[in-house]
Amino acid sequence: MKSVDLLARGGLWAAMLIWTALAIGLLPIASGVTEAVGKLEAAPSGEQALQPSNAEVDGEALRISVPPTWRRLQDGLTVMFAPEDGHGQFAGKAHVFYGIELGVKPITRGDPSGAFDDVVQALKSTNPTLRSASTTRLVKLAGHLALRGTFSNTSLVTGRPEFVAVAAAPVEHSRALYVVGVAPQEQWGAFRPTLEAILLSIEKAR
Numbered sequence: 001m002k003s004v005d006l007l008a009r010g011g012l013w014a015a016m017l018i019w020t021a022l023a024i025g026l027l028p029i030a031s032g033v034t035e036a037v038g039k040l041e042a043a044p045s046g047e048q049a050l051q052p053s054n055a056e057v058d059g060e061a062l063r064i065s066v067p068p069t070w071r072r073l074q075d076g077l078t079v080m081f082a083p084e085d086g087h088g089q090f091a092g093k094a095h096v097f098y099g100i101e102l103g104v105k106p107i108t109r110g111d112p113s114g115a116f117d118d119v120v121q122a123l124k125s126t127n128p129t130l131r132s133a134s135t136t137r138l139v140k141l142a143g144h145l146a147l148r149g150t151f152s153n154t155s156l157v158t159g160r161p162e163f164v165a166v167a168a169a170p171v172e173h174s175r176a177l178y179v180v181g182v183a184p185q186e187q188w189g190a191f192r193p194t195l196e197a198i199l200l201s202i203e204k205a206r
Helices: 003-008 012-038 112-126 185-201
Strands: 051-057 060-066 071-075 078-082 087-090 093-096 099-106 137-141 144-154 161-171 175-184
Touching: 051 078, 051 099, 060 099, 060 185, 071 093, 078 093, 093 099, 099 112, 112 144, 112 161, 112 175, 137 161, 144 175, 161 185, 175 185
Parallel strands: none
Antiparallel strands: 051 060, 071 078, 078 099, 087 093, 099 175, 137 144, 144 161, 161 175
16 A cells, blocks of 8 residues: 555554654665675775875886775786775686786787787686677877777676776787776776776886
């Protein structure tokens, strides 16, 4: 029965009790969802919310700004930045499922399209569910001309749907400098402004 009918029949107290019960019942649900999402929520967009850091990847010295609560992780020639709950282990290797990864890979073609394709193929070799979710576009990455695209994927760590942004630029000695930004699908909207600010902050350190 609608609350309007209750009021029309003079059941004011009954209607008030129903609304009170609904409010009390929904509060813990909303609170729990907010708390779970908040653990991995990206920092507010804008450079003021980011903290400068240095990263060196296979001889490429870079300056990058990331949220101050994110941790730096080094795995061989790969540098990752993520919040405490944004990374995990899969097959003995560290993986970011909310954050970014910087790296350098050998490539077969020294143009932005070739560098991008080689990096994406390398990602697909370990992420078989990686699928293109946007058209690619030219961008700048640490002063280099790069290609960028967004992909859908199933996280190796969580098993949940995620979005993956990939930017790759050819650099010296037949290599590609790449950046991968990752976030769970339902949190991509909150993560994306921070990712954009991080990408704009990346520059050569020397």
